[in-house]
Amino acid sequence: MAVETYPIELETRGTNEVIDLTPRVKEILRRAGISSGIACIILPGSTGVVTTIEYEPGVVQDLVKAMERVVPRNIHYHHDAAWGDGNGFSHVRSALFGASFSFPFLEGKPVLGTWQQIVFIECDNRPRKRRLILQLVG
Amino acid sequence: MAVETYPIELETRGTNEVIDLTPRVKEILRRAGISSGIACIILPGSTGVVTTIEYEPGVVQDLVKAMERVVPRNIHYHHDAAWGDGNGFSHVRSALFGASFSFPFLEGKPVLGTWQQIVFIECDNRPRKRRLILQLVG
């Protein structure tokens, strides 16, 4: 049995930036001591989302518009009233759509579709330095 | 290789109660025989959600309002027409937002942000006794 832990560091520009993590995930898996198992990638934080999408400009724009529609930025948030951060919507988006994503890996590669990428969606309302953690067991 | 299984028992008050599981999760990890790996927490049931959020009264209220907006309680549900339980919305919320959550743990601690808590959201329309399962592999 083995467990390995890898940080993935990002500098984001703020709300709705969608960053493709797949090249870094693939590079980590290529060099990892474990070849097959389950991987879990998490944002240790409460204003971002990890998921998969076809990383193509059109879909990325569609996803961002959907998040704006489902969890709008410019309605009243109690969090903002109490703390003045202006990022109530960011917290709600993260809670609804998920701050972690798990996937199988096999022979040093993630089990993903050809046009499926693992992405981080910055939901916060300002640029952030992010340090995601990719944990492998297998 | 090791696998460990822990129940987390709750008594909920009904729709939209959001319960912070983090203290219990931390206590389990502190005493566990496995120090690093991946944890998966699930509601064995179809009317609840497990996710992460900053457990602060404002955000919790915002999350609850978002769920009411996205999956309203008072529209027609076929489930209610057939079974009369009145909890069609509870089932849909659980399916869309997820009955399980996975996260890495490291040296006996969950990999989470400082203001990020693991929560159970009761979606059912009545008080429930819940027995979530936290599984560790590592």
Next chain:
Amino acid sequence: MAVETYPIELETRGTNEVIDLTPRVKEILRRAGISSGIACIILPGSTGVVTTIEYEPGVVQDLVKAMERVVPRNIHYHHDAAWGDGNGFSHVRSALFGASFSFPFLEGKPVLGTWQQIVFIECDNRPRKRRLILQLVG
């Protein structure tokens, strides 16, 4: 430590077909060489969702209506404008609601509620052959 990988093959009819994977998952776990651990099931693809729901015709219909309401089919999608596939909504649904689902298993059985089933939701706008991957570690 052990890792086992199983394909689950499906032929779907297109948008909004909801397929109960539980019997196949149970059969795989019954025969697997690992009795306890964490399982991760993923669609290697970007137009489907894996989650849990009470697999009952009413709830299934309610879920489908909720997806249509939250991520409508007939609004403008940039993906469609660029690629003409007509499945922009399919991609967005998959990204928001998740292409993978993880759950614990114990003594050869998935940890699920009595009325909780693991389902695949076809979000694409045409029939598809799908090959999901179920990975076990434990």
